[in-house]
Amino acid sequence: MDNRFKDAIERGEFVITCEIIPGRGAREDSQVRDIAEARKIYETGRVHALSITDNPGGNPALLADELAEEFQAEGIVPLVHFSAKDRSRNQIIAQLYALERAGVENVLFMTGDYQASGWNGRSQPVFDLDSVHLQMLATEMNAGLMVQGHKGPVAEAPTHFFNGGVVNPFKYLEGETIPQYLKMEKKIIGGAQYLISQLGYDARKMEELIRYRDERGFDTPIIGNVFVLTRGVAKLIEAGVIAGCYVSPALMAKLEEEAKAEDKGKAARIERAAQMVAIYKGLGYAGVHIGGFGVSAELIEAVLDRADELAGDWRACAKEICFGKDDGYYVYEPEIGDDGEPTGLNAAGKSPMAEQARSPKIFKQWRISRIAHYWVLTPGKRAFKLLARRMSKLDEKKGVYRSHKLEHVGKTMIYGCKDCGDCGLEATLYSCPMAQCPKHQRNGPCGGTNDGWCEVSAGRKRPCIWYKAYHKAKKEGEMERLTTYITPPVHWELQRSSPWSAYTHERDNCAGRIPVSLGLDTGTEGGVTDETDLLKKVDSNMP
Secondary structure, X not given: OOOHHHHHHHHOOOEEEEEEOOOOXXXXXXXXXHHHHHHHHHHOOOOOEEEEOOOHXXXXXXXXXXXXXXXXXXXXXXXXXXXXXXXXXXXXXXXXXXHHHHOOXXXXXXXXXXXXXXXXXXXXXOOOOOHHHHHHHHHHHHHOOEEEEOOEEEEOOOOOOEEEEEEOOOOOOHHHHHHHHHHHHHHHHHOOOEEEEOOOOEHHHHHXXXXXXXXXXXXXXXXXXXXXXXXXXXXHHHOOOOOOOOOOHHHHHHHHHHOXXXXXXXXXXXXXXXXXXXHHHHXXXXXXXXXXXXXXXXXXXXXXXXXXXHHHHHHHHHHHOEOOOOOOOOOEEEEEOOXXXXXXXXXEEEOOOOOOOOOHHHHOOHHHHHHHHHHHOOXXXXXXXXXXXXXXXXXXXXXXXXXXXXXXXXXXXXXXXXXOOOOOOOOOOOOOOOOOOOXXXXXXXXXXXXXXXXXXXXXXXXXXXXXXXXXXXXXXXXXXXXXXXXXXXXXXXXXXXXXXHHHHOOOOHHHHOXXXXXXXXXXXXXXXXXXXXXXXXXOOOOX
């Protein structure tokens, strides 16, 4: 079967995808109706792929793979959402094998929403790989994954995934925005062949994303998210029920007013969605990803028809889609038109990066950790050599999985150590990604943070570890600690062993890091920092 979605992107056509939510159950009445409507949407001939969500909101639902295979058999091109939240790396590979066997090529990798429910209690979070690792794994599988056979390494048959990633530009703190873009770069370097943005209603942020991509020297196609927003969903976003999204007070007020109309705001929703499609097309996006509850074939056609009418006046639409956060951070300065008013887009100049960390508690234990690491865990230092010799003697005498109680107790008291044995403290500037990040993110934040707070711990106001890491690096002038490498996944064979031994003997993630160049201030285009093939830099034992 031809891959209409992939082919259109590669030809440079403006692609349209439409998101559907499989829902709970196997053949529930509402589910049957929604899936039937999705088929009608595809039959309009204007949609290149049906995008199928993966347990959205952290709740169990019909497996996206199953629905994708049904669509595939009917000649409908599916785009499978694939998150890391519920799967170990072995299950990820097994599921990708199944998709390859079924001929399903389009996969959208993401971190995924934190688990919200389960049977007889909340489900156990997994997050074995992060979304950067998923891209790297798919890239390796497409090249022929190397596995250990009885007589040595063997290359499996190459897969055919058209793998994409997600990016969230709708962040309004400097300490959230920059880490999001750094992680986006890692996904591209890891092999993402296209990106889809999170939902948002701010033309400046829509332009900011593609301008950042261009300035970094990438040409990865980006598809803009057009979510047909109702007042009910907006209230859920406002209440924090839907993670990673933002609805401004001005937009909420507008939705409340629109809902008083005879059509309950339907015409206004269509107009807003059409304006966003026109803006994305005018900005040079590769396409749009249309979603929303109750989206129908009729609505999709109405949005696209109106967008065609607005195409020539997309800059005027930008003035309408201006629901950012008051005093929010933007990478670029606002553009001012000839009339002296903001155009709703950005100027070429960059905004000052003057944000201060919201609390001195962010730096708690930071300096002592930094000093201790410098003097004791920096190769070449005298204390490091002494520590390495001590670790070698203990390993020889008692084995690698010897007791390391003093080390573990100390790290537990300071960082909440989970004894994974493959310590990620240095990668996140001494906020443990296993103990202090519910999603175990070692290469950048997920998209679910809200105003710098962790998505999962927002009620307790726990800062995202990557917001903390950004401000630590910025305060000490050490931003290169966030912009110069990709961290491999946890080597679980090291669990309950000494991370000091693993570090001093180059068995841990630090030894397998991939050197990269990220960020607007590096003076170089994004990518791997040397000529070594990325696939050869990735730890071959990762899967």
